[in-house]
Amino acid sequence: MTRSDTPASDARITAVDGSEIRPLRADARRNRDRVLEAARTSFGAEGSDVSLDEIARRAGVGAGTVYRHFPTKEALFEAVVFDRMEELVEEACALSDDPDPGRAFSSFVERLAREGARKRDLVEALAHDGIHLQLGESPIVRALTDVLAELLCRAQRAGAVRSDISVDDVMAVLTGAAYAICHSRADDERTRRLLAVMFDGLRADRIAAAV
Amino acid sequence: MTRSDTPASDARITAVDGSEIRPLRADARRNRDRVLEAARTSFGAEGSDVSLDEIARRAGVGAGTVYRHFPTKEALFEAVVFDRMEELVEEACALSDDPDPGRAFSSFVERLAREGARKRDLVEALAHDGIHLQLGESPIVRALTDVLAELLCRAQRAGAVRSDISVDDVMAVLTGAAYAICHSRADDERTRRLLAVMFDGLRADRIAAAV
DNA sequence: CACTATACGGAACGCACGCCCCGTTTGCTG
DNA sequence: CAGCAAACGGGGCGTGCGTTCCGTATAGTG
Structure with missing residues (x-):
């Protein structure tokens, strides 16, 4: 959905550019929601x-x-991806004032990785794969990156995450992990192990000499 | 190429099933090689x-x-992938008697990750993405897995690699890393950091508690 | 209830791609 | 050099998919 938090929450619709549009007819709104759900x-x-x-x-x-x-x-694909990202950004914001920065970062990273592992569109979008999103640098992606950067920075200052990596690095790691999980027919156990490898690689202590 | 190490090494061709086939005409062989190279x-x-x-x-x-x-x-796609895998298996075999199991493992894993990062067909094949390979459990894939298993097992026994992961886990990690690298427009520096994260995650010491 | 703007569905279009066919060309052999 | 099997190339076919169009149905309104 272009706007509106829950399906059918309001008759009024706000377009992407913020302009007000005449409310949709009831059947139109219902169909729109069905399409979005199917998508x-x-x-x-x-x-x-x-x-x-x-x-x-x-x-x-x-x-x-x-x-x-x-x-x-x-456009339909984008709408789906944007919705997912919006949800994720909200969750990340809720973690922003966690007293334990390391835990906050880990929670969100795991959440994002697991979400990506089950939602291929997300991985595609994050990896600029498949359909090319015009708005690859759209506000939502920006917001997601920013909130992740915030979490990362705090975790790094707290000494929980290695200091030699950037947000973009973390996004890449996340994308790769999600891709690996959903394309290796990973069961719960393998998923757990792959995430463990990722987290151990992200930790601050014992940064290995490059091979 | 179905067989024959270097292009145009021999006029005689061996089919996949091992049966002898009449040698190709000169122009046919030349065109075949050109096609394979373009592919x-x-x-x-x-x-x-x-x-x-x-x-x-x-x-x-x-x-x-x-x-x-x-x-x-x-079939053409498979031929390309098989060739790449054959090369990789050879390289891996050459590392099999390295006195330092950890180094042998690391070398090959890095080689495979970097190769995958620049050859999308490899990642697709390893991830069962895109074109579905009939021979997903073909001899070559088997050989690659086996030789990697050998390297992994030795590295684990030597205490260089964490003991809680399997060959399939390592393949998944590799696939994810290669995907991440080639889809995040990673320059040399980012590639190095992503590989570092992967290697640190694969190390034996300090297996983190699952999040 | 009647009227109209709005929305619907699915047939139809254009295009790109995998794959095949066949008239033509060319490398091999005696 | 002649003759033929082998190989070539590119036009063409069928299909699937994104997208559009238009005749029909219906929700909202006075």
């Missing part, structure tokens, strides 16, 4: 290469209806 | 979603010629 499921499970007809079918809607709400497949 | 470049740079016509064009050859040598696009 979340489909893109999450299979990534951006699910066909739009398939999404329309799963939403119980004609293809034309999808295009009335989202000008392009890419 | 290596294309698949390496862009992954499996380069069009076959594009590969044919880069090879200076008609599409029909490609299909005379490789029955399907997938």
Whole structure:
């Protein structure tokens, strides 16, 4: 959804640019939500290469209806990704005042990695893979990066995370971890081990000499 | 190439099943090599979603010629990947009798990660992403896994690598690292840092409590 | 209830891609 | 050099997918 926190929360819609738009008709809103939900499921499970007809079918809607709400497949994909990122940013903000910076960082990193491991669209978006997001440097990505940077910086100052890496490095590590988990048919145990390797690699103590 | 170490090393060809086939005509062999070379470049740079016509064009050859040598696009992709893996297995075997098991393991893992970071087909193959390889459990993949297992086991016994992970875990980590590197526009410095994080995570000392 | 703007669905279009076919060319052999 | 099997190339076919269009249905309004 372009705006509005929960589906069908309000009849009024705010476009991306902030301008007010006439409220949608009831059936239109319902269909829009269905499409978005189907898209979340489909893109999450299979990534951006699910066909739009398939999404329309799963939403119980004609293809034309999808295009009335989202000008392009890419726009629909972006909407899904943005929603997910928005949720993540909120969660990260909630962790911002955790008294233990190391724990706050770890919690969020694990959350993001696990989310990415089950939502292929997220990995694609973070890795600039598959559909190319126009707004690769959009406000949401920016917000996510910023809040992660905040958590990282605090964790580094607290001596919980190695000091030689940047936010972008962490994002790359996260992306790789999520990709590895969801593409290696990882069960819970393997997922746990892969995350453990990642976390040990991110820790501050014993920075290894480069090989 | 289905067999034969260097392009145009011999006029005789051995098919996948080991049966002898009449030697190729000179122009056929030359074109076959050109196609394979173009495919290596294309698949390496862009992954499996380069069009076959594009590969044919880069090879200076008609599409029909490609299909005379490789029955399907997938077969061509497999041929490229198999070649790469064969090279890697050879390198790994050469490291097998290194007196320092930890170093041998590290060298190969770094080699594999860096190779994957520059050859998208490899990452796709290892991650079962993109084109689905029929021979996902082919001899070459098996060989690569086995030789890596050997290196890993020795490194673990020597106390250089954490003992709680399996070959499949290491393959997953490698895949993720390669993916992260090639999809984050990583320069040399970032690549070095990402590899450092991976290696630190793989080390034996200080296995962190799971988060 | 009638009327209209709004929204719907799915047939249709254009395009790109994997793959095949066949008239033509070319390397090999006697 | 002649003859033929082998190989070539690129036009063409079928399919799937993103996108558009338009005749039909319906929610909102007075």
